[in-house]
Amino acid sequence: MAKMACYCGASMSNVDCPSENVLYVMNKDRVQSALKYNSQITLIDFITNWDSLKDAKKLFISEDYDFWYCTQCKRVYQSEIKIGGNKLAVYTYYPDVDPIDKEVLFSMQELIVFTDIEEYDATEKDPPTLLADFISSLSAKRYFITDDGSVVYAYDCENECVLFSYHSEELMEIPSSDA
Numbered sequence: 299m300a301k302m303a304c305y306c307g308a309s310m311s312n313v314d315c316p317s318e319n320v321l322y323v324m325n326k327d328r329v330q331s332a333l334k335y336n337s338q339i340t341l342i343d344f345i346t347n348w349d350s351l352k353d354a355k356k357l358f359i360s361e362d363y364d365f366w367y368c369t370q371c372k373r374v375y376q377s378e379i380k381i382g383g384n385k386l387a388v389y390t391y392y393p394d395v396d397p398i399d400k401e402v403l404f405s406m407q408e409l410i411v412f413t414d415i416e417e418y419d420a421t422e423k424d425p426p427t428l429l430a431d432f433i434s435s436l437s438a439k440r441y442f443i444t445d446d447g448s449v450v451y452a453y454d455c456e457n458e459c460v461l462f463s464y465h466s467e468e469l470m471e472i473p474s475s476d477a
């Protein structure tokens with residue numbers, strides 16, 4: 299359990315369950331490998347068996363990272379837990395997006411992104427939500443990341459346009475405090 303201050307001054311916490319400040323971000327390949335391994339795998343098994351599916355290929359996506367979301371400024375932090383504090387990659391929200399060729403976009407690595415609240419609502423269900431069903435419930439939006447990890451695009455499938463993007467801001471160290 300931890301708290302963290304955002305660049306904008308807002309405080310973030312993962313104490314609440316679910317937390318509005320906790321995000322799940324992963325390589326889509328990883329979800330596909332899990333489904334290939336077991337097409338009936340439940341969301342909760344997938345989330346808790348994190349370590350058994352070590353096929354992350356990109357730096358942005360790894361079981362070594364937590365992702366934080368600021369509800370005030372919409373920044374996303376990729377947090378690597380270290381002794382005495384967190385090493386953070388900061389991603390800033392950009393509501394305006396330069397035009398991008400759809401073919402270029404769809405050739406990028408795809409990410410699966412969902413909130414702790416979405417995950418919580420789905421895992422609370424009985425019978426347990428299947429990973430495959432949960433992933434299709436997220437299909438209104440798709441996320442893509444550039445090869446260098448510097449930009450993430452959110453694509454609206456219904457309106458066929460990029461909604462917003464995230465740009466890598468910097469790396470920083472923030473001391474963590476126990477809740």
Ligand SMILES: [Zn+2]
Binds near residue numbers: 305306307368369371
């Ligand atoms: Zn913020």
